[in-house]
Amino acid sequence: MNRTGYFTHPACRRHEMGAGHPECPERLDAIEDRLLAGGVMDALERREAPLASTSDIELAHDRLHVAAMRGLADQVAEDAEAGLMPYAQIDPDTAMNRHSWSAVLHASGAVLAAVDAVMAGEMENAFCAVRPPGHHACRGRAMGFCIFNNVAVGAAYALRRHGLKRVAIVDFDVHHGNGTEDIFAGDERVLMVGFFQHPFYPYSGTPSPASNMVNLPVPAYTRGPAIRELVDTVWLPRLEEFKPEMIFISAGFDAHREDDLGQLGLVEADYQWMTMKLKEVAARHAQGRIVSSLEGGYNLDALGRSVEAHVRVLADL
Numbered sequence: 001m002n003r004t005g006y007f008t009h010p011a012c013r014r015h016e017m018g019a020g021h022p023e024c025p026e027r028l029d030a031i032e033d034r035l036l037a038g039g040v041m042d043a044l045e046r047r048e049a050p051l052a053s054t055s056d057i058e059l060a061h062d063r064l065h066v067a068a069m070r071g072l073a074d075q076v077a078e079d080a081e082a083g084l085m086p087y088a089q090i091d092p093d094t095a096m097n098r099h100s101w102s103a104v105l106h107a108s109g110a111v112l113a114a115v116d117a118v119m120a121g122e123m124e125n126a127f128c129a130v131r132p133p134g135h136h137a138c139r140g141r142a143m144g145f146c147i148f149n150n151v152a153v154g155a156a157y158a159l160r161r162h163g164l165k166r167v168a169i170v171d172f173d174v175h176h177g178n179g180t181e182d183i184f185a186g187d188e189r190v191l192m193v194g195f196f197q198h199p200f201y202p203y204s205g206t207p208s209p210a211s212n213m214v215n216l217p218v219p220a221y222t223r224g225p226a227i228r229e230l231v232d233t234v235w236l237p238r239l240e241e242f243k244p245e246m247i248f249i250s251a252g253f254d255a256h257r258e259d260d261l262g263q264l265g266l267v268e269a270d271y272q273w274m275t276m277k278l279k280e281v282a283a284r285h286a287q288g289r290i291v292s293s294l295e296g297g298y299n300l301d302a303l304g305r306s307v308e309a310h311v312r313v314l315a316d317l
């Protein structure tokens with residue numbers, strides 16, 4: 001059996017938020033095409049993501065938020081049926097269509113199934129090719145293309161249902177993972193390390209609100225070497241000290257220099273290097289356990305190449 005899982009579901013492709021929206025279904029096609037063309041897919045254990053239960057979603061989200069999203073989903077389904085508005089707008093950037101409810105449950109379900117598979121020793125690590133992304137979704141609020149926080153749901157599930165005592169969340173998206181921070185700030189069972197362009201959407205994360213949040217704001221046009229130095233001098237020592245039993249990655253690829261949604265200057269080799277470093281930490285403390293889940297990344301070509309670089313390291317290719 002292959003040691004790296006690839007979790008996805010067709011429903012994640014059917015969620016869309018209107019023509020021209022950068023968080024589009026074609027993102028998943030770009031990833032799949034690239035992994036197939038490069039022969040990487042053959043080396044992965046491909047699994048269909050199950051639906052998450054709402055009780056698992058509620059490990060990281062308020063019951064009211066989950067109910068509100070379900071209500072919106074019902075409304076948009078009725079409206080679409082009646083030939084009315086095909087979208088329910090949540091904020092200027094974020095909407096649901098009639099497939100979104102299924103997409104969000106499969107997106108979180110992918111991370112949960114990946115946690116189960118990795119904990120059972122069926123695989124060492126996994127990548128979840130899912131949308132909508134999650135890291136802006138707060139405990140009680142959807143925003144920034146995100147409805148439920150897939151990685152936070154997975155981390156809470158690993159703590160609660162698998163009895164882990166320490167999990168790390170690494171966020172290398174160009175945007176601050178404010179939702180994950182909202183859910184876990186002050187929870188000492190979780191260490192979150194991230195860098196993000198600042199000042200920039202969502203204008204949060206600095207100063208760090210709690211000692212378990214290692215936030216590294218960086219100015220626009222910061223490039224790979226400077227990021228690697230921060231990873232080496234700040235992330236890695238904190239991770240080593242924390243000794244996580246599992247590492248989650250909020251894997252956004254919009255810090256790539258070809259991505260117009262951010263202004264950082266990473267390239268594929270930087271994602272490859274960061275993944276290698278995280279694998280080393282996971283090997284030392286977490287029996288290799290890594291669950292990585294797609295967040296941003298909007299230049300389709302750069303996204304495909306960056307995910308390939310990331311997954312190749314996960315799969316030792």
Ligand SMILES: [Zn+2]
Pocket residue numbers: 173174175252254295296297
């Ligand atoms: Zn982003």
